[in-house]
Amino acid sequence: MLDAGIFTQSFMIHAWIGGTIVAILSAFIGFFVVIRGSSFAAHALPQAGFAGGAGAVLLNINPLCGLAAFAVGGALLIGYLGDKERNDVITALTLVATLGAGALFLGLTNKYATGAYALLFGQIVGVSSDQVVATAFIGIVCLLCLAFLYRPLLLASVSREIAEARGVPVRLLEICFLVVVGLATAIIVPVVGALLCFSLLIGPNATSVYLTSSPGKAMALSLLISLVTVWISIVLAYISGWPIGFFVSMTGALLYACARAVHYFRVKNIRLKAGIIQC
Amino acid sequence: MIRFLNLLFAPGFFQNTQVMNALLLGGVVAAISGVVGVFVVIRGQSFVGHAIADFGGAGAAIAVLMGINTLWGFLGFGVLSAAVVELMGDRAREHDLATGIVLSVALGVESLFLYLDTHFTGQAGAPMMILFGSIFLIKPSTVSIVVALTAATTVIIITIYRPLLLCSIDPDLARTRGVPVRIVSLLFIVLLSFVVAEGSFIIGALLSTALLIGPAAAAIRITHKLGLAMLYSAVLGTLAVWIGIVLAYDSFLWPPVRRGWPVSFFVCALILLFYLLTRLREKLPGSGIMMVRRVT
Amino acid sequence: MISPVKVKKGDAILSIENIRVQFNQRCVLNDVNVQVFPGEFIGLIGPNGAGKSTLFKVILGLLSPIQGSVRVLGRAAKSGDRLIGYVPQKLFLDPNIPLRARDLVALGLDGHRWGIPLPSKVRKKRVDEMLKAVDAYRFADSPVGQLSGGEQQRLLIAQALLTDPQLLLLDEPLSNLDIKSAYEVVNLVSRIGREKGIAVILVAHDMNPLLSVMDRVLYLAEGKAVMGRVEDVFRNDVLSGLYGYPVEVLHVNGRIMVVGGNNSGINGYPLECNCCKSEAAT
Numbered sequence: 011m012l013d014a015g016i017f018t019q020s021f022m023i024h025a026w027i028g029g030t031i032v033a034i035l036s037a038f039i040g041f042f043v044v045i046r047g048s049s050f051a052a053h054a055l056p057q058a059g060f061a062g063g064a065g066a067v068l069l070n071i072n073p074l075c076g077l078a079a080f081a082v083g084g085a086l087l088i089g090y091l092g093d094k095e096r097n098d099v100i101t102a103l104t105l106v107a108t109l110g111a112g113a114l115f116l117g118l119t120n121k122y123a124t125g126a127y128a129l130l131f132g133q134i135v136g137v138s139s140d141q142v143v144a145t146a147f148i149g150i151v152c153l154l155c156l157a158f159l160y161r162p163l164l165l166a167s168v169s170r171e172i173a174e175a176r177g178v179p180v181r182l183l184e185i186c187f188l189v190v191v192g193l194a195t196a197i198i199v200p201v202v203g204a205l206l207c208f209s210l211l212i213g214p215n216a217t218s219v220y221l222t223s224s225p226g227k228a229m230a231l232s233l234l235i236s237l238v239t240v241w242i243s244i245v246l247a248y249i250s251g252w253p254i255g256f257f258v259s260m261t262g263a264l265l266y267a268c269a270r271a272v273h274y275f276r277v278k279n280i281r282l283k284a285g286i287i288q289c
Numbered sequence: 290m291i292r293f294l295n296l297l298f299a300p301g302f303f304q305n306t307q308v309m310n311a312l313l314l315g316g317v318v319a320a321i322s323g324v325v326g327v328f329v330v331i332r333g334q335s336f337v338g339h340a341i342a343d344f345g346g347a348g349a350a351i352a353v354l355m356g357i358n359t360l361w362g363f364l365g366f367g368v369l370s371a372a373v374v375e376l377m378g379d380r381a382r383e384h385d386l387a388t389g390i391v392l393s394v395a396l397g398v399e400s401l402f403l404y405l406d407t408h409f410t411g412q413a414g415a416p417m418m419i420l421f422g423s424i425f426l427i428k429p430s431t432v433s434i435v436v437a438l439t440a441a442t443t444v445i446i447i448t449i450y451r452p453l454l455l456c457s458i459d460p461d462l463a464r465t466r467g468v469p470v471r472i473v474s475l476l477f478i479v480l481l482s483f484v485v486a487e488g489s490f491i492i493g494a495l496l497s498t499a500l501l502i503g504p505a506a507a508a509i510r511i512t513h514k515l516g517l518a519m520l521y522s523a524v525l526g527t528l529a530v531w532i533g534i535v536l537a538y539d540s541f542l543w544p545p546v547r548r549g550w551p552v553s554f555f556v557c558a559l560i561l562l563f564y565l566l567t568r569l570r571e572k573l574p575g576s577g578i579m580m581v582r583r584v585t
Numbered sequence: 586m587i588s589p590v591k592v593k594k595g596d597a598i599l600s601i602e603n604i605r606v607q608f609n610q611r612c613v614l615n616d617v618n619v620q621v622f623p624g625e626f627i628g629l630i631g632p633n634g635a636g637k638s639t640l641f642k643v644i645l646g647l648l649s650p651i652q653g654s655v656r657v658l659g660r661a662a663k664s665g666d667r668l669i670g671y672v673p674q675k676l677f678l679d680p681n682i683p684l685r686a687r688d689l690v691a692l693g694l695d696g697h698r699w700g701i702p703l704p705s706k707v708r709k710k711r712v713d714e715m716l717k718a719v720d721a722y723r724f725a726d727s728p729v730g731q732l733s734g735g736e737q738q739r740l741l742i743a744q745a746l747l748t749d750p751q752l753l754l755l756d757e758p759l760s761n762l763d764i765k766s767a768y769e770v771v772n773l774v775s776r777i778g779r780e781k782g783i784a785v786i787l788v789a790h791d792m793n794p795l796l797s798v799m800d801r802v803l804y805l806a807e808g809k810a811v812m813g814r815v816e817d818v819f820r821n822d823v824l825s826g827l828y829g830y831p832v833e834v835l836h837v838n839g840r841i842m843v844v845g846g847n848n849s850g851i852n853g854y855p856l857e858c859n860c861c862k863s864e865a866a867t
Contacts, residue, residue: 041683044386045682045683045684047385047386047679049336049385049386049388049389050335050336050339050385052389053336053339053340053389053392057495098333098334098335098336099330099335099502099506101335101336102335102336102338102339102498102501102502102506103502103503103506103561103564105339105498106496106498106499106502106503106557106560106561107557107561109495109496109557110496110499110553110554110556110557110558110561111554112495113421113422113493113495113496113551113553113554113557114550114551114554116417116421116551117421117549117550117551117554118550127407127416130400130416130420131400131403131404132400157700157701158699158700159699160699160700160701160702161692161695161696161697161698161699161700161701161702162696162697162698162699164684164692164696165692165696165697168676168678168684168689168692168729169673169676169741171671171673171674171756172671172673172692172693172696172741172744172745173696173697174645174647174664175645175647175664175665175669175671175673175754176665176671176696176697177646177663177664177665177666177697178665178696178697203400205343205396205399205400206393206396206397206400208389208392208393208396209393209396209397212386212389212390212393213390213393216386216389216390218683219681219682219683220681222683223681223683223684223685223726223727223728224683224685224688224726225683225684225685225688227683228683252401252404253400253401253404255396255397255400256397256398256400256401256404257397258397259393259394259396259397259398259400260394260397262390262393263390263393263394263397266390386679
């Protein structure tokens with residue numbers, strides 16, 4: 011069933027490298043997405059990127075440029091317009107604005123059957139060597155930015171008030187974070203697809219929070235889960251020919267369900283033991 | 290005068306039954322979306338509203354594969370997963386993650402079935418139809434279903450209007466007054482999924498959020514009276530859809546010739562325009578914005 | 586890590602002179618004067634909307650007054666001043682958030698700095714000491730989101746103390762606590778303040794848990810302030826002058842209540858207590 015080609019064919023080698031970079035990046039970004047409760051932005055930005063990609067297909071330029079432009083633009087819009095209490099409305103409107111443009115691009119182009127579908131559902135076997143280089147470069151930039159923002163971002167996520175009192179420029183910090191998420195989605199979307207980019211961002215970290223409470227361990231665990239998810243999905247997508255995003259979401263959901271089950275039984279055990287001591 | 294009207298409405302606009310159906314359906318759906326949208330904004334459920342559309346998309350993709358009306362797909366999956374989300378998480382942030390995980394499963398299923406649709410039914414356009422809407426391709430038989438559904442939603446909203454409002458503004462107060470908050474929330478999310486399913490059916494799963502959130506967000510910035518906000522929201526939504534249909538019909542004469550620009554694009558653009566205008570208005574003195582902030 | 590600032594005896598840690606703060610033509614603080622000395626425990630009392638949070642923002646350098654001066658240890662107030670420790674009202678955290686008590690406290694040490702933290706023994710030792718000082722060491726490795734309100738409040742105090750502040754600001758730390766936890770938190774803050782010579786300003790709706798530890802009270806109402814010892818401030822004439830209408834100070838079983846209205850026995854309601862006020866209004 012598994013032929014050697016899965017490791018030797020050049021397009022599969024690209025897929026493995028690209029997928030691995032994307033898995034590492036989304037594990038770290040996902041940590042902050044989960045800790046800040048910004049799932050909606052993580053869902054909206056890839057779709058904004060998709061619209062940009064569709065525009066790039068229409069204009070016949072590199073899809074990565076369109077993706078990055080729209081995802082980062084969307085991030086800036088959410089960051090700039092989003093006041094604290096109405097953040098979800100602004101996110102929804104940004105999503106709608108970019109997707110409306112996307113609908114127009116798709117309506118005007120003849121080629122949507124191939125180029126746009128690849129962006130929507132992910133086309134890991136279509137990753138070119140240039141794209142691998144671009145993915146690696148953007149991935150490293152995003153990771154460096156995230157490392158730089160780490161402590162103030164954590165502080166602002168835990169308590170905005172303390173961060174402000176400490177002189178952290180909270181608004182600027184939040185916009186920077188959204189821009190990093192936007193940039194990251196630009197490289198994640200071509201691999202797993204705009205619809206499922208979100209799964210990879212949320213899934214591993216939503217799973218690991220049920221298993222550990224230390225931030226370091228949670229990130230390490232998410233990294234592991236993310237890598238396993240992507241690798242399994244590449245293999246299954248290669249065998250079946252089905253869209254990779256489907257396998258990413260299913261593996262992620264399965265692991266999440268397992269983690270919740272483990273958590274449930276652990277809590278029950280602790281309660282039982284406490285009960286015995288009390289008796 | 291007639292020349293001007295001819296310029297505005299391309300020839301054959303009023304004779305075309307598809308266009309007439311689109312106007313009727315678009316108006317009805319936009320109006321109910323506007324009303325329900327105000328509640329969604331007050332309750333801070335934009336994400337859930339958008340997620341329901343994606344859940345529904347998965348159902349619609351399956352419906353295409355089975356050869357049944359996509360409306361049933363949107364409805365079935367939308368209601369089912371909305372109820373799951375409502376029952377899964379209690380606290381705000383947990384809710385966020387619960388929605389996220391259910392959404393990710395739905396999107397996975399959606400992408401698989403859209404892929405299967407293009408391969409097994411030979412309908413290469415199916416994904417675009419589900420994701421970006423097909424208001425001109427609605428079968429006349431569906432019109433009555435949508436109208437009936439909207440009527441039912443309206444009646445239920447009117448019935449639970451006051452408890453729902455109380456739950457949305459202050460759940461604790463509602464609880465002390467003996468309102469069954471959990472049941473009202475569940476009922477509301479089911480109604481929400483009806484409305485979102487209709488919206489997805491006409492302007493696409495990805496864009497139904499435009500009808501739901503856009504007019505409501507704009508209306509809340511215009512007035513601080515809730516009933517009036519719902520009226521404005523319904524009017525703005527309906528206007529956006531109607532003007533969108535007219536422009537889309539006209540656009541068959543625009544370059545690139547004979548392709549036509551998608552209705553969904555015009556609807557989104559108009560709704561955003563309305564919203565941005567209300568935001569500009571806020572910069573002017575004497576608008577009642579402070580009140581609304583305090584209520585929500 | 587931070588060089589301790591020498592404070593001469595008798596010098597004020599915080600000195601606010603004649604400040605005036607406005608939002609859109611609406612005056613929030615008017616002609617407020619405050620002097621706070623080392624080791625003092627000040628209770629900042631006042632009804633909702635009296636400008637207590639605004640005053641904190643001014644001290645933290647997040648808002649500048651349109652008139653008057655704010656000096657912290659002789660220097661103009663600026664945002665991010667390490668000599669001020671700030672404790673917010675409460676945390677809004679998911680119970681499963683991957684953050685332990687010690688991680689939260691460690692953010693107090695260097696949360697404002699860029700980059701990732703490097704593991705260091707000094708850092709861990711400082712955090713451990715502080716956890717012990719606020720009696721939080723036993724839940725140091727528990728997830729923050731699952732701790733009780735009182736436990737979270739201890740951690741917030743610990744993180745604020747890690748920069749060796751001279752002035753500690755606490756924004757309504759008691760409002761979400763039961764009475765026992767409230768007294769524990771007040772005693773903890775008062776003990777640490779006296780041991781380390783830190784001046785404390787604590788905002789509260791209800792002054793009663795503070796009566797035994799408070800050196801002076803700062804009462805804010807209608808944008809104006811009076812400051813002094815408890816018995817000098819809680820007097821009918823002083824507070825009536827502040828509010829601009831007659832109020833009465835009642836002493837019941839060693840507790841103090843400020844009651845508004847002429848027929849205070851019938852129509853009066855406590856002015857500081859938010860819950861009673863809304864009930865009385867309906």
